[in-house]
Amino acid sequence: xxxxRLDKVLANMGFGTRKEVKQLVKKKLVVIDGxxxxxxxxxxxxxxxxxxxxGEPIHFKRWLYIMLNKPPGVVSAxxxxxxxxxxxxxxxxxxxxxxxxxxLDIDTEGLLILTNDGQLSHNLLxxxxxxxxxxxxxxxxxxxxxxxxxxxxxxxLEDFTTLPAKLEILSSGEISEIRVTIMxxxxxxxxxxxxxxxxxxxxxxxxxxxxxxxxENLEPGEYRELTEEEMELLQGYTQKESPAxx
Ligand code: URA
Numbered sequence: 549x550x551x552x553r554l555d556k557v558l559a560n561m562g563f564g565t566r567k568e569v570k571q572l573v574k575k576k577l578v579v580i581d582g583x584x585x586x587x588x589x590x591x592x593x594x595x596x597x598x599x600x601x602x603g604e605p606i607h608f609k610r611w612l613y614i615m616l617n618k619p620p621g622v623v624s625a626x627x628x629x630x631x632x633x634x635x636x637x638x639x640x641x642x643x644x645x646x647x648x649x650x651x652l653d654i655d656t657e658g659l660l661i662l663t664n665d666g667q668l669s670h671n672l673l674x675x676x677x678x679x680x681x682x683x684x685x686x687x688x689x690x691x692x693x694x695x696x697x698x699x700x701x702x703x704x705l706e707d708f709t710t711l712p713a714k715l716e717i718l719s720s721g722e723i724s725e726i727r728v729t730i731m732x733x734x735x736x737x738x739x740x741x742x743x744x745x746x747x748x749x750x751x752x753x754x755x756x757x758x759x760x761x762x763x764e765n766l767e768p769g770e771y772r773e774l775t776e777e778e779m780e781l782l783q784g785y786t787q788k789e790s791p792a793x794x
Pocket of ligand 1: 651652653654656735736737738739740752
């Protein structure tokens with residue numbers, strides 16, 4: 549287990565800036581294993597030691613894995629000059645730590661995983677891993693079996709040809725409803741795949757990424773931590789060493 553400076557641990561958990569955390573220590577509000585801390589620079593093992601601030605035990609978690617039902621209108625980034633970001637939706641102590649695993653367009657809704665685990669993020673996004681992503685979409689125009697066949701062959705876009713994609717028609721008409729599963733995650737990929745057949749995506753929602761399904765109980769803008777079962781599924785799926793396994 550890693551030893552870390554007390555002020556760093558508390559600042560990372562949202563107890564304030566390092567300077568503010570020093571004040572907490574000065575006021576004798578921080579207690580380590582029953583002993584009042586006197587040095588904000590002292591080293592602690594936050595997973596093993598009992599740390600209380602103003603009498604409340606802190607719940608230290610080194611690794612965070614969050615499922616967000618991304619609403620439209622927010623950008624998949626940690627900072628943006630113009631728009632609200634996905635991390636702005638989270639509590640401060642999580643927001644300062646995590647980043648989104650990949651991007652959804654500003655108008656796309658649905659499953660977004662956020663974490664501070666760079667290795668897991670890399671594994672999920674690596675083209676080599678071919679993590680499949682499933683979307684529900686409403687399409688302006690009639691989606692037919694021809695499109696299903698074309699998608700299954702792989703769709704030629706300006707810059708690359710997609711891997712075979714699974715297209716399932718839920719309803720077909722002036723507005724069609726579909727599910728599509730793609731193996732890559734290129735910029736605007738689903739929209740561009742339909743656009744190449746003169747079809748417009750008017751609503752897009754990601755419902756699955758690899759083994760992780762969007763929790764139907766989460767309203768847009770709501771989030772929760774991944775469960776242990778979901779973490780195990782992810783571990784097995786990406787089959788790579790990651791802090792998520794420890
Ligand atoms: N494909 C798109 O076109 N947009 C997204 O946000 C995700 C996949």
